[in-house]
Amino acid sequence: MKSPYFTVEHEVFREGVRKFVTEEVAPNADLWERHHMIPREIWQRMGELGYLGINHSEDYGGSEADFFFAVVFLEELARGNMGGFTASVSVQQWMATAHLAKVGSPDLKARFLAPSIEGRAIGALAISEPDAGSDVANVRTRARREGDEYVIDGAKMFITNGYYADFVVVACRTGEEGAAGISLIVVETTRPGFKARKLDKIGWHCSDTAEMSFDGVRVPVSNCIGQENHGFYYLMESFQLERLVGAISAIGAADYCLEFTNKYIRERQAFGRPVARFQTIRHEIADMATELAAARQLVYHTAWLYEQGEVPVLECSMVKLKAAELCNDIIDRCLQCHGGYGYMEEYPIARAYRDTRVGTIAGGTSAIMREIIAKMLLDDTQYGSVYRGGNGNGAAKAAPKDLGTKKADPAKATKPVEREREAAETRSIAGLFARLPERFSRELWSGEDLVFHFNIEGDGGGAFTVRVVDGEVSSDSGLSGAPDCVVDTGATLFLDIEAGRSNPQTAFMSGGLRVSSIPHVLTFMRIFQLG
Numbered sequence: 372m373k374s375p376y377f378t379v380e381h382e383v384f385r386e387g388v389r390k391f392v393t394e395e396v397a398p399n400a401d402l403w404e405r406h407h408m409i410p411r412e413i414w415q416r417m418g419e420l421g422y423l424g425i426n427h428s429e430d431y432g433g434s435e436a437d438f439f440f441a442v443v444f445l446e447e448l449a450r451g452n453m454g455g456f457t458a459s460v461s462v463q464q465w466m467a468t469a470h471l472a473k474v475g476s477p478d479l480k481a482r483f484l485a486p487s488i489e490g491r492a493i494g495a496l497a498i499s500e501p502d503a504g505s506d507v508a509n510v511r512t513r514a515r516r517e518g519d520e521y522v523i524d525g526a527k528m529f530i531t532n533g534y535y536a537d538f539v540v541v542a543c544r545t546g547e548e549g550a551a552g553i554s555l556i557v558v559e560t561t562r563p564g565f566k567a568r569k570l571d572k573i574g575w576h577c578s579d580t581a582e583m584s585f586d587g588v589r590v591p592v593s594n595c596i597g598q599e600n601h602g603f604y605y606l607m608e609s610f611q612l613e614r615l616v617g618a619i620s621a622i623g624a625a626d627y628c629l630e631f632t633n634k635y636i637r638e639r640q641a642f643g644r645p646v647a648r649f650q651t652i653r654h655e656i657a658d659m660a661t662e663l664a665a666a667r668q669l670v671y672h673t674a675w676l677y678e679q680g681e682v683p684v685l686e687c688s689m690v691k692l693k694a695a696e697l698c699n700d701i702i703d704r705c706l707q708c709h710g711g712y713g714y715m716e717e718y719p720i721a722r723a724y725r726d727t728r729v730g731t732i733a734g735g736t737s738a739i740m741r742e743i744i745a746k747m748l749l750d751d752t753q754y755g756s757v758y759r760g761g762n763g764n765g766a767a768k769a770a771p772k773d774l775g776t777k778k779a780d781p782a783k784a785t786k787p788v789e790r791e792r793e794a795a796e797t798r799s800i801a802g803l804f805a806r807l808p809e810r811f812s813r814e815l816w817s818g819e820d821l822v823f824h825f826n827i828e829g830d831g832g833g834a835f836t837v838r839v840v841d842g843e844v845s846s847d848s849g850l851s852g853a854p855d856c857v858v859d860t861g862a863t864l865f866l867d868i869e870a871g872r873s874n875p876q877t878a879f880m881s882g883g884l885r886v887s888s889i890p891h892v893l894t895f896m897r898i899f900q901l902g
Contacts (some may be wrong), residue, residue: 388447402575412812418490432488449623454726455578467494474597495536499526509548514543533581550603574725621698632705692740695730759900824854829862851880856891
């Protein structure tokens with residue numbers, strides 16, 4: 372089926388990836404599955420071919436290609452018929468290294484990102500814990516500071532690549548309870564006190580999945596990715612990419628299974644004719660192909676949104692839900708088309724059947740996807756206390772419950788009329804911006820000159836420029852100067868955030884609050900004492 376999303380260059384790339392998978396991956400599937408591991412040599416080979424840095428910076432060996440090259444790559448990986456191989460490679464490129472690529476220091480990128488792109492180092496991302504699976508805000512693994520080091524204690528569970536990894540990006544608690552106290556820290560697996568135990572699984576046999584323990588593991592403070600206590604927000608954005616990658620992989624797996632099932636039913640004879648001549652089977656294939664084509668277009672649209680720089684939370688949740696569920700359904704029906712042979716290990720559908728089952732669990736269960744979608748559609752885009760969202764570009768502290776109520780100063784008590792005027796001003800957009808200079812904290816200002824552009828849509832909104840230059844604050848109507856950060860939102864939502872009725876991270880995740888730089892927004896909140 373032709374698609375407007377792919378160019379000639381994408382298709383040439385597809386041919387190369389398909390050749391690699393069919394000649395260098397698929398023939399080894401039985402061996403790798405039997406040995407429960409992916410050999411180091413194939414990682415290095417993928418590095419040589421440029422397959423592990425498709426979207427990463429050229430500065431560290433990547434290609435900086437558009438996201439549809441990643442779509443092509445993920446679809447073609449399915450032809451190896453090893454869900455574990457697809458999962459391991461996906462974790463390496465779009466999860467373990469995602470945060471390093473976005474907010475890691477040059478030193479961390481040189482030490483971990485570059486060798487990952489080259490295939491010389493294997494990475495893992497450790498979030499889930501024995502007692503906190505999807506509840507990311509309440510991870511218990513703790514990293515306490517002792518001088519220039521973190522000392523890490525805790526445990527992680529179900530970590531892909533975790534047994535053979537050279538490094539692990541670990542979600543640790545470095546601060547207060549809840550989302551505000553989580554950091555991402557790189558831990559080399561050779562560090563004393565780190566242990567990993569390989570887990571046995573129903574499927575994904577070639578991929579190593581581990582339980583990890585950290586017993587007084589010491590790493591330098593410089594191993595923290597981005598800013599300390601910002602990890603939850605980095606993860607919230609990266610989950611969207613993880614779910615999109617999972618959806619693409621599911622579409623690829625379903626498509627490949629449908630392909631070899633079609634071949635099987637054409638060749639398999641029953642009652643003196645090919646199985647493909649029976650109407651029940653023919654109509655089953657027609658239904659599956661149609662459902663897959665529809666889901667594929669939703670996945671491609673979401674990939675396009677991601678390529679445009681959006682963080683499409685609703686669409687990523689939808690495609691993860693639909694593609695994973697559909698992949699399970701299609702492969703189950705394809706096995707049925709194989710009859711008794713489908714239950715035999717020598718047939719590829721048997722492995723596909725085992726491998727695909729985890730798709731509705733990994734990266735967020737179908738139940739969680741449904742709840743995210745329902746809350747965005749039915750609950751005024753608010754996630755509630757469980758889904759306290761964030762952003763992966765560099766959010767800082769947890770969203771304050773009250774974003775704009777200026778603390779009363781007894782030494783500056785106002786008269787009732789003045790208090791009434793102040794309250795009225797805080798209920799208007801113009802009033803809020805007019806009062807910003809009064810709320811500025813020089814003590815919390817880092818000394819960096821900043822320019823913010825605000826585009827507030829709706830009644831009472833407008834465009835505003837806020838500058839912090841040499842410790843002086845100005846707030847003016849209209850947009851002027853080159854901004855360090857641009858904020859787009861609606862007037863009602865902006866006022867609700869200011870009054871504490873809406874959570875800014877949740878508003879970001881729902882698309883109601885759009886910002887070009889989360890680190891600068893969190894700086895804005897800090898210096899104007901909004902937290």
